[in-house]
Amino acid sequence: MIALDDLDRAILRALVEDASQSAGALGRALGLSQPACWRRIRRLEEAGVIAGRRLDLDQAALGFGVTVFLGIKLATRGRVSLEDFERAVTAIPEVQVVQHVLGRFDYRLRVTARDIADFERVLRRRVMTLPGVGQVEANVLLSEERRPGPLG
Known part of the structure; x- marks a missing residue:
């Protein structure tokens, strides 16, 4: 298990909200540089905290009501x-x-x-x-x- 600090949790909350955000945009929103934010995201991925990023489809819009x-x-x-x-x-x-x-x-x-x-x-x-x-x-x-x- 990896120890998470407040910035890690903020990154995770932001990615749960919108996983398509770039490390640069996310870093700007959290007061981090793009490389620092990218390293944190990478660390979370390597530790298995971030298991992947998924595309969320609207089933009803696809005809599955x-x-x-x-x-x-x-x-x-x-x-x-x-x-x-x-x-x-x-x-x-x-x-x-x-x-x-x-x-x-x-x-x-x-x-x-x-x-x-x-x-x-x-x-x-x-x-x-x-x-x-x-x-x-x-x-x-x-x-x-x-x-x-x-x-x-």
Whole structure:
């Protein structure tokens, strides 16, 4: 674990807000030179604190107006079943996130679809036919608010 000072946290907060900022612009905003800011960002990347920078797409603008969270309980347990399920579910393009979780379900999936009829097609033809699928529970996303994680 790397020790973070106030400048490191300020850099992380600024990058969470807009990851496309240059080290020069970020440095100016924080009272650092471009090279000093770049070195700090590089150090945070090398330590694994910054794991990457992602492009955030607007699913609705792309025609995907429905997001559904699925809880999946596998009918059979065992290493082969988990591996088979994970390999098959990650091949479904509408499945955006696969999380192996503890609790009532074994997996939590984030699925995007054009509309409810499209989601039903994905559920019936792709998800329900996956190896080991037992119980499935769906929760339709009504709204979402983005909250960056704590920075200490």
